[in-house]
Amino acid sequence: xxxxxxxxxxxxxxxxxxxxxxxxxxxALRNSPLVRKETRDRIQEIAKELNYFVNRxxxxxxxxxxxxxxxxxxxxxxGADAQINPFFLSMLGYISRAAARRxxxxxxxxxxxxxDWHVEYQASHRADxxxxxxxxxxxxxxxxxxxxxxxxxxxxxxxxxxKDHPGHTIGCDNENGGFQAARHLLSLxxxxxxxxxxxxxxxxxxxxxxxxxxxxxxxxNVHPDPGLKVDADNLEELGYQAVEQLLAAxxxxxxxxxxxDVIAIGAVRAxxxxxxxxxxxxxxxxxxxxxxxxxVTPALTTVRQDIRLAADGLVDAIVGLIEExxxxxxxxxxKLVVRESCGAKKGVRHK
Amino acid sequence: xxxxxxxxxxxxxxxxxxxxxxxxxxxALRNSPLVRKETRDRIQEIAKELNYFVNRxxxxxxxxxxxxxxxxxxxxxxGADAQINPFFLSMLGYISRAAARRxxxxxxxxxxxxxDWHVEYQASHRADxxxxxxxxxxxxxxxxxxxxxxxxxxxxxxxxxxKDHPGHTIGCDNENGGFQAARHLLSLxxxxxxxxxxxxxxxxxxxxxxxxxxxxxxxxNVHPDPGLKVDADNLEELGYQAVEQLLAAxxxxxxxxxxxDVIAIGAVRAxxxxxxxxxxxxxxxxxxxxxxxxxVTPALTTVRQDIRLAADGLVDAIVGLIEExxxxxxxxxxKLVVRESCGAKKGVRHK
DNA sequence: CGCGAGGATGCAATCGTATTCATCCCGTAT
DNA sequence: ATACGGGATGAATACGATTGCATCCTCGCG
Numbered sequence: 054x055x056x057x058x059x060x061x062x063x064x065x066x067x068x069x070x071x072x073x074x075x076x077x078x079x080x081a082l083r084n085s086p087l088v089r090k091e092t093r094d095r096i097q098e099i100a101k102e103l104n105y106f107v108n109r110x111x112x113x114x115x116x117x118x119x120x121x122x123x124x125x126x127x128x129x130x131x132g133a134d135a136q137i138n139p140f141f142l143s144m145l146g147y148i149s150r151a152a153a154r155r156x157x158x159x160x161x162x163x164x165x166x167x168x169d170w171h172v173e174y175q176a177s178h179r180a181d182x183x184x185x186x187x188x189x190x191x192x193x194x195x196x197x198x199x200x201x202x203x204x205x206x207x208x209x210x211x212x213x214x215x216k217d218h219p220g221h222t223i224g225c226d227n228e229n230g231g232f233q234a235a236r237h238l239l240s241l242x243x244x245x246x247x248x249x250x251x252x253x254x255x256x257x258x259x260x261x262x263x264x265x266x267x268x269x270x271x272x273x274n275v276h277p278d279p280g281l282k283v284d285a286d287n288l289e290e291l292g293y294q295a296v297e298q299l300l301a302a303x304x305x306x307x308x309x310x311x312x313x314d315v316i317a318i319g320a321v322r323a324x325x326x327x328x329x330x331x332x333x334x335x336x337x338x339x340x341x342x343x344x345x346x347x348x349v350t351p352a353l354t355t356v357r358q359d360i361r362l363a364a365d366g367l368v369d370a371i372v373g374l375i376e377e378x379x380x381x382x383x384x385x386x387x388k389l390v391v392r393e394s395c396g397a398k399k400g401v402r403h404k
Numbered sequence: 405x406x407x408x409x410x411x412x413x414x415x416x417x418x419x420x421x422x423x424x425x426x427x428x429x430x431x432a433l434r435n436s437p438l439v440r441k442e443t444r445d446r447i448q449e450i451a452k453e454l455n456y457f458v459n460r461x462x463x464x465x466x467x468x469x470x471x472x473x474x475x476x477x478x479x480x481x482x483g484a485d486a487q488i489n490p491f492f493l494s495m496l497g498y499i500s501r502a503a504a505r506r507x508x509x510x511x512x513x514x515x516x517x518x519x520d521w522h523v524e525y526q527a528s529h530r531a532d533x534x535x536x537x538x539x540x541x542x543x544x545x546x547x548x549x550x551x552x553x554x555x556x557x558x559x560x561x562x563x564x565x566x567k568d569h570p571g572h573t574i575g576c577d578n579e580n581g582g583f584q585a586a587r588h589l590l591s592l593x594x595x596x597x598x599x600x601x602x603x604x605x606x607x608x609x610x611x612x613x614x615x616x617x618x619x620x621x622x623x624x625n626v627h628p629d630p631g632l633k634v635d636a637d638n639l640e641e642l643g644y645q646a647v648e649q650l651l652a653a654x655x656x657x658x659x660x661x662x663x664x665d666v667i668a669i670g671a672v673r674a675x676x677x678x679x680x681x682x683x684x685x686x687x688x689x690x691x692x693x694x695x696x697x698x699x700v701t702p703a704l705t706t707v708r709q710d711i712r713l714a715a716d717g718l719v720d721a722i723v724g725l726i727e728e729x730x731x732x733x734x735x736x737x738x739k740l741v742v743r744e745s746c747g748a749k750k751g752v753r754h755k
Numbered sequence: 756c757g758c759g760a761g762g763a764t765g766c767a768a769t770c771g772t773a774t775t776c777a778t779c780c781c782g783t784a785t
Numbered sequence: 786a787t788a789c790g791g792g793a794t795g796a797a798t799a800c801g802a803t804t805g806c807a808t809c810c811t812c813g814c815g
Contacts, residue, residue, distance in 0.1 A: 061527075063771055074795045079773055089793060104555060106528035110470065111771035113461035114800050121511070128501075137497040139490070139695060146488040149514050158530065159512050160472075163500050176412075177457035178801095179509065204455060205411075289699045318699050325701055344490060348640045348669050349700050350676055414801060425765045430803060440763060462801035465770050529771095758815090765808075770801105778795075785788085 062103045070103075071096050082107060113178060121158040122371055123180035124148060125170060127187030128163040137163070138287065139315070140341050140360070141186045144211070147364030148184065155372050157181075171197045172204040182207035182371040190255050207374040209367050213257045214382045221374065222382040223366045227258050230356040230387035231265025234310050234338045237354075237389055239273045241397055243308035243336055246270070247281040249295045249320055250312025259312045262340060266310055280304050285316055292319025300327055307335055308395075314339035314346045314355055321349070321394065332396030342390055351393035358387055413456045421454075422447050433458060464529060472509040473722055474531035475499060476521060478538030479514040488514070489638065490666070491692050491711070492537045495562070498715030499535065506723050508532075522548045523555040533558035533722040541606050558725040560718050564608045565733045572725065573733040574717045578609050581707040581738035582616025585661050585689045588705075588740055590624045592748055594659035594687055597621070598632040600646045600671055601663025610663045613691060617661055631655050636667055643670025651678055658686055659746075665690035665697045665706055672700070672745065683747030693741055702744035709738055 317339030668690030
């Protein structure tokens with residue numbers, strides 16, 4: 054009835070009010086069966102009344118835990134101006150939800166290559182484990198990842214699953230995804246399929262997509278033309294430029310497989326800009342199925358990575374590591390999503 | 405030389421190695437001038453060598469701080485399936501960077517209406533202050549915000565600046581933005597400008613944009629037609645449906661002002677789908693300038709909210725509150741960004 | 756040669772919770 | 786009636802850093 058006010062109540066305050074010891078309060082608030090149900094309820098009631106919440110610093114100090122997961126996004130841009138990879142951003146929401154469901158908070162951190170992120174988070178007890186997004190490039194990160202392992206830090210990477218690789222990985226079967234994309238274009242009668250994307254060893258995920266693409270071509274007895282392969286990093290402008298480059302080189306092609314939706318969107322813009330119709334003249338397929346893929350015009354056919362499932366997998370894995378359960382790296386199956394940009398729908402295509 | 409290994413070094417371990425007291429170590433690591441420079445350097449060296457990092461729980465317990473800002477995103481969707489508002493997501497990156505620059509970590513949390521978020525974060529010492537995104541709807545949140553204030557929680561809201569409103573706010577001058585959008589369309593000779601967006605008191609930001617739009621019409625002596633106003637929440641589908649609805653009602657219009665880029669993109673899709681050319685037949689203007697606005701086809705003319713500036717402002721404000729400096733609510737100026745969808749560029753328009 | 760000032764460091768008391776171990780109480784079996 | 790067992794609670798301590806205060810040393814000056 055009389056609402057008890059108090060600035061910063063502690064468990065000791067509650068103990069005093071409830072007429073029990075602080076130890077009992079601590080137990081009661083954690084729902085310990087050691088405390089009689091009646092007492093427990095009474096204590097919890099008082100806590101609620103006082104707007105009391107366990108001091109996480111104190112609890113963490115005692116238990117050596119933080120109940121927090123650090124989400125490290127590799128900040129490719131390096132600068133303060135650029136946008137973060139939207140694919141990772143949209144993953145973030147699902148990760149946060151999944152973590153909350155398991156009682157973990159999520160700390161985000163944009164990391165640059167020069168940063169000393171490799172140990173700090175866990176060593177400082179800010180986080181119990183790390184989720185790494187954008188670190189698919191193992192060549193660059195090898196030493197840092199090794200340092201993480203050496204420091205006994207718990208971490209999970211979103212990226213290609215590679216054997217003999219330190220740490221645990223959740224990733225998408227990129228090769229299969231690239232295969233599906235190319236096979237679909239071939240099934241539509243397309244034969245000259247341009248490939249847009251970076252395939253250096255620095256980008257193993259994109260390289261895998263390329264490998265899948267090649268595999269599909271060979272399976273269909275279509276001879277790949279090196280002139281149709283253009284390197285392009287993951288930016289809309291670069292997708293645009295890649296197509297400009299193909300056109301300037303006088304290459305003829307009837308389809309484009311872009312290693313990323315972002316690149317695909319740039320490619321479409323360049324095509325339309327050059328008076329080439331999509332999908333009538335050129336079919337376009339992207340990769341990722343990012344939120345806007347369905348909403349650009351024409352709606353983008355793409356290879357979906359189920360980011361919700363991915364997020365759940367990442368959180369499951371890191372929580373598993375934290376709670377010392379066995380965890381395995383897993384490869385998720387991508388899925389072709391057919392929309393308008395490839396021309397398979399609505400019979401809009403060349404008849 | 406000999407790399408000293410140690411599982412979880414504490415400041416006491418370092419003290420022992422350095423041959424000083426633990427207190428001195430603590431001071432040295434915080435760069436206190438009380439410690440002689442030589443000693444300080446030596447201690448820091450040892451700390452680095454041992455891969456030692458200050459235990460944040462212990463430090464936080466002692467200092468009653470966490471050096472963490474909680475970023476609360478209102479999870480409009482409520483469900484686990486939907487995407488988070490991309491506008492907020494892209495803000496997140498900048499907020500994280502700005503916070504890092506000031507020595508703060510960022511904790512993210514998707515909150516639903518039913519959640520008891522109003523006090524927990526600060527009371528539990530998980531965060532020193534809160535940034536609220538997506539809480540523009542003060543009618544719904546009034547009591548929760550009041551509770552925050554009552555609990556002496558430090559928070560900053562991204563949203564409309566309203567007088568007599570508890571707490572501090574950073575926002576964009578939505579009315580002016582709406583005015584600019586409509587005035588631009590009028591200057592292109594458009595007279596029948598549809599307005600797409602929710603304007604209930606639950607959405608004061610959108611209502612303000614509508615007010616600006618009305619003001620521009622009146623200033624140009626154009627009589628607003630109620631039939632051209634369609635309610636639509638912030639989803640691409642709903643933008644699509646809004647245009648469908650206008651067309652089904654047989655309304656004639658030569659422009660669309662969508663209260664959001666997401667809605668605008670849906671509107672464009674519906675228009676193109678109906679065989680209506682954009683911008684030749686209908687000009688479209690959106691609001692926000694989200695990352696993809698420039699990259700859809702046709703590129704979207706829109707009213708930009710400078711999210712980088714906004715993020716800096718929010719972080720400045722919350723850090724100011726935390727460090728007990730005076731802070732004021734501020735209103736930022738939006739800016740019209742002319743691209744293709746309005747027809748002002750390239751002389752593509754009806755001549 | 757003594758004394759005071761001030762720079763450098765150490766001592767020890769917190770911060771609020773979780774948990775081990777001891778204690779107490781009560782019912783039941785002998 | 787007594788001893789015993791187990792359920793419920795309390796006392797005491799540890800977690801690792803920060804910080805006010807005491808201490809000590811050195812140097813300059815009278």
